[in-house]
Amino acid sequence: MTTAAPTAPPPSPTAVEGLTTNPYGLTPEQFEQLGEEMDAIRQRVLADRGQRDADYIRGIIRAQRGLEVAGRGLLWAGVVPPFWLAGTAALSLSKILDNMEIGHNVMHGQYEWMNDPKLSGKQFEWDTACPADQWRHSHNYMHHTHTNIVGKDRDIGYGVLRMSEEQEWKPYYLGNPLWAALLATFFEYGVALHDLEVERIAEGEISLMDKRELLKGIGTKVRAQALKDYVFFPALSGPLFAFPLAGNATANIVRNLWSFTIIFCGHFPEGTHEFDEAETENETRGQWYHRQALGSANLSGGRLFHILSGNLSFQIEHHLFPDLPANRYAEISVEVQEICERYGLPYNVGPLHRQFGSVVKKICRLALPDSPRTVARRGLGGLAGGAGKLLSLGKRSVLALK
């Protein structure tokens, strides 16, 4: 066991050979111990899963179904303004719960141990444009395995935004804030097109034909979703169809803006680290945990806030243990934070307005070409195996160490 480190040790990127992504200078033994400590938490929660977790997720599903039925019912009579407002609010909440606390978490396999086919990660389908199958690949595998590895983790900018200095600037990125606003508004479609790799199509590397199967799956799902929200339910209101139609569209957009905000606060606030593909080859388990913790950021808030964020407000815990039931993250977070402190690692947490504010700042800053200083640093980084960049990242991360 290491003794508590009162201050972060000075960055020494070469402490572990082959892993220069080590801004806090952990020794190989420390990485090993970190891995063991994290594994122990995981093991303990796995062994403790039971009725209360089952009751929790069923309770959330029950609340979601209730909110949805109430929302649809109120919007049917949406011509009455208070009904429209209440209905739209209920349906927005229903979609948020469905996508975040239920869909995202169930599809991670967090409740697979229950052996209930309806909560099986492989069979679950959610109320959004993205087909569940494609999500499981792009998110569970690509994003969670290659978290914050520039060039591999497609969540870095979704192929349309510049979210990292490592993405080379082009004039297109002048529109970064505008593209981000559009992506946020239509986020469900952005998520659905995640695996389309639009930027590779734009560059002529692949063609749309290569993605035919993928597009077919998206088309089927989008059609079913659109028919439900924009044709069938409005039609039930007859000549007053415009009210449920507007309510449904608003609920979808509210959900889009909310999920965009939460998800972008997970990896892009000031202080989160990025990693290089070459640097992360042959990671040990401890190094993997280390990358997940450094690449994620948490949001502070109340219980309801955590539920509505799908407990992605505990992004650090979620990335360390993506398949533990999300209702456990809050209790684990105390230990994780303590472990991070002990190893001198940052534990990036802040209220929504602060974290999102820093994401917006980054989106705007990266719209412009890099300053000569950044360019110089990158040049140095290229020569010294990324050490320069890591030094700068390390400095930026200290703010969260409290």
Add this chain to the structure above:
Amino acid sequence: MSPQLLPRRSLRFLEAVATPHGVDSYLEQIDPLLVAGECRAEVVGVERGTEESATLTMRPNRAWRGFRAGQFVEVAVEIDGVRHQRCYSPACVEGRATTIEITVKRHPEGLVSNFLVDRAEPGMVVGLSAGQGDFQLPEQRPESVFLIGGGSGITPLMAILRTLFAEAYERPVAFLYYAPDAERCIYREELERLAATHPSFRLLRSYTRAPGTGELDGHFSPTHLPESDPCFADAETFACGPPALLDAVRGTWANGLEHRLHVESFVPPSFVPVGAAGEGAIRFAGPEVEVANSGASLLEQAEAAGLSPAYGCRMGICHTCTCRKRAGTHKNLITGEVSSAPDEEIQLCVSAALGDLIVEL
């Protein structure tokens, strides 16, 4: 929604507005028995004859498709948040009757059987499958029927007996039954009543630990077989009971009579022998490939066998390679957890087989 209640077009519309979760997922919030796509049953009666067993009467919902006498059904219960399924043979008359009856016997390590014996109560809702298995009374009723049972293996045979007598079957029926003593002869009163009221029914019992109290003595032997009414050699024979009894019966029917013999044996899942890593055989159901277990992860072994199951992270994180294990014992290579439960979702990349294992790819 069931087709009987609503025309097909309304049904399609309902499913379209309930996408992607389906109408059932809303109905079950009102009452778990309202679902149409999944058979569930409500326990309506529990009779605890002894400390060792409980007879449950269950009323299936409208998704129930019935069973044939002799078949088993899978009953699913949730214990501490985990769904467990076990096979039980209904003992009641076959068909789609409004209630079905199963008898559950306690096993020393039987998680589900002990749960049901101790905790089942009216109002409890369980999952229920349709009747399964080839062990069943043929639709074309045989000329004569011979039944051999041991212990709790009596239940499918009771279903056959009750079905036959409910149809006023008048051809010869014999029942050779083995139990430790008269107290542990399940359905004793009913059997005696049937024997008294049906001249075509011969009841032959052997109480193995209480010689002289039944019609016969000792364990199964060919000398126990009736030479007439019906002659065992001419009758369609159904045997269900412990492995030793079934082995002895199979031996006796070995010479050209095999086609007349139908056997059913249940080995409780908790008694599945646990092998060591690198022992036994792994069967990949689907492609139907069988390999000797090398002890490596199931994903690596599938790939070594030329199969290509879906995978992602290969470190137990992403659940891309999750598959259903049908039977066998596996060990989670990361947590060290060992499980012998049948019908379980497992991650191929971090699971290794301990002994024989069947997994669906």
